Amino acid sequence: MHLDRLSRVDAYPWLSLERVTSEHRVVTPCSVLAVRSRNSDRHFFVEPATGSFADSTGYRIAELCDAAALNTKWQLQVLDVSSPVDVDDLTDTVDAALEVVSRYGPASLDLSSLPGEPVQVEHLAAVLRASSMWKDQVPGWQDSRDWAEVIAAESGLDPADVLYGMV
């Protein structure tokens, strides 16, 4: 992997690498994100690149980039309080969230950064509902559900409606 810059960006704390070398290149196009090496406190940009990967470390980077990109897709809707809440928009959010689960398992659907953040509660509730069967395996599910209840009430929505079946 070619590391062009050494600058810190908003970290995804669940990402980590055991080893980063210049021989490994990322296959999956990956939006810029920060990874933290387990062996040091250095943070790196992962630049989009093409090519083959040589071993499990490279594969994991590709996996993590893919999961991060998929997570970003639904997170953008949830974290934008002005996101439209038409059923078509909710469908896109649910589809993105379930794609993360389908490809990488429920532990990769990361809700842990949501509590305390401004959120569009109907989109958050849609993600919670779609992942409710695996709530014990999804990081931050219960705290996010509790946060959704708070936000719904503050928004003038009935939590028993928005979170029907989950309260």
Place this chain on the structure above:
Amino acid sequence: MSYTGWFDISQSDQMLEALCSVPFSREQVAVAVSHSQLGGGHIGLAFFTAGRIPSVLHLAWHRDLRIEGVPDELGACWAACVLPIPPKAAKQVVAYVRTVAARKAQIDYGIDFIGAMGSFTPQGAYRPPRGSTGLTCASFVLEVLRGASVVLVREETWMNLPANDQWAEEVCEMLMRTGASPDHIVAVKSSANGLRLRPFEVAGAGTLPPNQLPAGFNDVQVPSQVVAANLDQLCPRA
């Protein structure tokens, strides 16, 4: 818990509407029923696809999961009742049902609905639990809705009826006639436990108000008979 017996329905409440009239909006999911060969009805979930087409998602038979447009692709006469889910939640359920439908799972037909609980798992859109032989049209609807946190029935209250054994045999015979693998047929026969989740029972549960869900076996018997009577009125048998 005792079985309370059949009730005389002399004047049915009208719980269903003709599906061809599309009695649901883009933001709602409806339970849709039709007649079936084996009796007890056939059931699916009606909703608008992202392409704005009213459709029914239903497990027609063994490894035959269909999503068919209303009315042209469905063929048979169906009736429907909107699920009484609060409006914001209903939109989320539509989104979830669409996503499940889009994944086009290949689902075995199996009669043990208790063993099939939790069939929609993280590893794929559909993966039956260990020991499960598959789903029926009724347990498919139940499990899809369970995945969306809409739990219609309390399976532990279900009762063994004498007619269920005959039904299980008929299912196995039909599986054999339609080319299911011998291993699957043996597994389905082995899983027969005298319990049956009738489509009309699931539909009946779907007519109950949210505060009565999940419903027990006795709770759904009257609504299930009303559903069956409504279907007969809307879709007279030839």
